[in-house]
Amino acid sequence: MIFIQQSLAQMPPVVPLTNALTAIYCHNSDEPGIMTIRCGPNEKIRMLDAFDATAKHRSRLPIQCLKRRLFSRESNEDVNAADCKVHTSFTSACSGRENCTLHMQRIRLNSAQDNCHNELADYTMAFFECISDVFIHDVCSPQAITSAWGTLQTPNFPNPYTSSDDCWCKLSTQLQHRLLLSIIVFQLIPYDKHCAGAGLYLQSSNEQRSTQCTYLQQGHNYLSDANTLYINFYSRTPTVRGGFWIIYE
Numbered sequence: 001m002i003f004i005q006q007s008l009a010q011m012p013p014v015v016p017l018t019n020a021l022t023a024i025y026c027h028n029s030d031e032p033g034i035m036t037i038r039c040g041p042n043e044k045i046r047m048l049d050a051f052d053a054t055a056k057h058r059s060r061l062p063i064q065c066l067k068r069r070l071f072s073r074e075s076n077e078d079v080n081a082a083d084c085k086v087h088t089s090f091t092s093a094c095s096g097r098e099n100c101t102l103h104m105q106r107i108r109l110n111s112a113q114d115n116c117h118n119e120l121a122d123y124t125m126a127f128f129e130c131i132s133d134v135f136i137h138d139v140c141s142p143q144a145i146t147s148a149w150g151t152l153q154t155p156n157f158p159n160p161y162t163s164s165d166d167c168w169c170k171l172s173t174q175l176q177h178r179l180l181l182s183i184i185v186f187q188l189i190p191y192d193k194h195c196a197g198a199g200l201y202l203q204s205s206n207e208q209r210s211t212q213c214t215y216l217q218q219g220h221n222y223l224s225d226a227n228t229l230y231i232n233f234y235s236r237t238p239t240v241r242g243g244f245w246i247i248y249e
Contacts, residue, residue: 017149017247020048023126026065027106038099039130045100046184047091050126054109054119056081065123084109084116088124095185096158096245139233140167154233154243161243166234168206171248172227179224182247183216189239197237200244206230
């Protein structure tokens with residue numbers, strides 16, 4: 001099976017499948033705090049984006065933070081200057097969970113390309129959506145998948161998969177159509193071309209496992225070259241990795 005990666009230079013913008021939601025934490029002081037991202041019963045978090053930010057003018061603070069006692073730029077405000085925003089790295093930790101508690105600590109932001117020059121963060125903002133369990137399928141489940149779109153994940157995701165999985169899953173669409181895979185999370189054990197510990201195989205039939213496993217980049221999209229796709233996941237080695245979570249449509 002040959003795939004065409006749609007974004008070669010950079011990750012494409014993340015598009016929500018349902019309705020995008022927002023969580024904001026206001027850094028009122030240098031003391032640590034808690035930020036909670038939560039979905040409803042029978043729903044799971046899919047992180048879309050998250051960043052720490054410093055507002056160059058108080059008028060651009062989120063409304064939740066306007067009543068704060070502390071503002072990092074009480075003097076020398078510049079209404080015309082672009083705000084400082086630096087992407088955070090906690091998105092993988094929350095995806096796949098019903099709720100996610102994050103321990104927050106106010107930090108200084110340094111990134112010239114993001115207009116950040118050793119400035120204290122004013123707030124942290126996270127964009128996410130809540131995906132119903134109806135659209136979340138275990139890649140090793142024998143249940144037939146009939147929805148036009150949905151997601152596939154390794155057993156126990158986001159907790160570690162077991163060391164004894166070997167299962168096949170079939171995706172198909174109408175003739176003259178192709179399948180699009182969007183990678184939310186991909187964290188198998190360190191990748192090697194032989195996939196000795198765990199592997200994901202994408203191919204056009206289930207008659208024989210391919211000789212080469214597949215590495216998918218988190219945040220990227222892949223397009224099949226046919227209307228049918230067989231997915232084989234297997235694991236041989238215990239791991240602390242969460243596995244993968246993939247959107248199909």
